[in-house]
Amino acid sequence: MGNEKVMLIGSGTSPFVFRVEWALKLKGVEYEYVEENLLINKSPLLLKYNPVHKKIPVLVHAGKSISESLVILEYIEETWKQNPILPEDPFERAMARFWAKFVDEKFMEALKQALFLEGEQQEKEVKKAIEAIEILEGELQGKEKFFGGETIGFMDIVLGCVPAWLEVVEEVAGIKLFDSQKFPSFNKWMENFVETPIIKEKLPSRDKLVFYLQKIRQIKLASLTAK
Incomplete structure (x- = not known):
């Protein structure tokens, strides 16, 4: 399966990051959190994983990165089926x-x-x-x-x-x-x-x-x- 590690690049002041954290916690998914300081230069890690928008949050799963909070929420829902956050209907x-x-x-x-x-x-x-x-x-x-x-x-x-x-x-x-x-x-x-x-x-x-x-x-x- 390779590296299935989950990493979240975010900030403790971003409402969009908290969305992702809540979804991961509701699903019981373990993840590494990396804090990005939004008041200084963007880190090499952020630029590596989100070169297009250069914004947080970024979810990295098995080495692949997903950005934009709503897109990340959909990805989390589709990847981890337990405790669904979207209705079946x-x-x-x-x-x-x-x-x-x-x-x-x-x-x-x-x-x-x-x-x-x-x-x-x-x-x-x-x-x-x-x-x-x-x-x-x-x-x-x-x-x-x-x-x-x-x-x-x-x-x-x-x-x-x-x-x-x-x-x-x-x-x-x-x-x-x-x-x-x-x-x-x-x-x-x-x-x-x-x-x-x-x-x-x-x-x-x-x-x-x-x-x-x-x-x-x-x-x-x-x-x-x-x-």
């Missing part, structure tokens, strides 16, 4: 992928831009992020604990960074995105997710997140001013 699987794409394109992107911008442009992105939360709130209504029911699945993993990152983004960017009374289903989902033991033991350090996002915001705002 083809329609439900398609819906999980649809909502995952929605989270990245409509919610995470708006969240990122709200962090990097100021003034009217920032307000516009905040509005987009709140609209995305409203849509997700509607999707969660009537659900048991998670998007797929009683157990954590694909969509929960994709959205799972939000409970930790949302509050920090609000603090660092000086904005208000989330109202627990306005979005009770979403709030309950966040509580259920972070209280799940396997997730609880692998959550980001709040102090590290604040420090990193402050740095990144300063760099981005300085680059916009310089233009």
Whole structure:
């Protein structure tokens, strides 16, 4: 079989890396974790295994590398069949992928831009992020604990960074995105997710997140001013 070793190149501040770690832990897959410092030059290891995008996360399995978190999640699901994260039903699987794409394109992107911008442009992105939360709130209504029911699945993993990152983004960017009374289903989902033991033991350090996002915001705002 050769070398079946699993390695994850990531960062303790990346929401996309945590997706992969949670999926591996839910599947019971042993892996080596290699920390990439995003504030300094990209390491030779990262450039070797992801020469195209030069970004994290990168999963290396049996010497072969896979990048982009959603692609990695699909690979993990297909490679390790235990504890499935995608539903069996083809329609439900398609819906999980649809909502995952929605989270990245409509919610995470708006969240990122709200962090990097100021003034009217920032307000516009905040509005987009709140609209995305409203849509997700509607999707969660009537659900048991998670998007797929009683157990954590694909969509929960994709959205799972939000409970930790949302509050920090609000603090660092000086904005208000989330109202627990306005979005009770979403709030309950966040509580259920972070209280799940396997997730609880692998959550980001709040102090590290604040420090990193402050740095990144300063760099981005300085680059916009310089233009």
